[in-house]
Amino acid sequence: MSNRTFTMIKPDAVANGHIGAILEKINAAGFRIAALKMTRLSAEKAGEFYAVHKERPFYGELVEFMSSGHIVAAILEKDNAVEDFRKLIGATNPANAEPGTIRKLYAESVGRNAVHGSDSDENAEIEGSFFFSDLEKF
Ligand code: DAT
Numbered sequence: 001m002s003n004r005t006f007t008m009i010k011p012d013a014v015a016n017g018h019i020g021a022i023l024e025k026i027n028a029a030g031f032r033i034a035a036l037k038m039t040r041l042s043a044e045k046a047g048e049f050y051a052v053h054k055e056r057p058f059y060g061e062l063v064e065f066m067s068s069g070h071i072v073a074a075i076l077e078k079d080n081a082v083e084d085f086r087k088l089i090g091a092t093n094p095a096n097a098e099p100g101t102i103r104k105l106y107a108e109s110v111g112r113n114a115v116h117g118s119d120s121d122e123n124a125e126i127e128g129s130f131f132f133s134d135l136e137k138f
């Protein structure tokens, strides 16, 4: 099992000033930040990142939102990183997220849900490499 996952702080949470609080929660939960950058996705890049959802009814809205402002991308390291990070962020829809989770605390809605977390070791590697070069992935 890999010990890395990939996350983005999404445009809603960046615009609402939650970068520091979210990174603090990530550190407090025992994750090491292995790579970090603030950047912005073009609509084309956002569409590529979320290509797996291309046929879903919310795809257009998702791509528009994810390219609407700056994001913070990070690779995180911890034992059991993928599963433990999904627990820390909570359910996709913040209405269903457990108290204390990042989405419960900071998400606005199911579409504007503050953070991304990879859903498998394989996707964590693919997504981390989407944003970071080998040199950046220390
Ligand atoms: P997750 O981000 O929890 O892995 P997902 O992979 O199913 O969720 O969907 C990717 C993103 O797409 C999600 O974070 C927000 C958006 N999304 C998912 N379901 C949605 C819905 N029913 N309406 C609007 N946006 C949705």
Ligand code: MG
Binding pocket: 117, 119
């Ligand atoms: Mg997902």
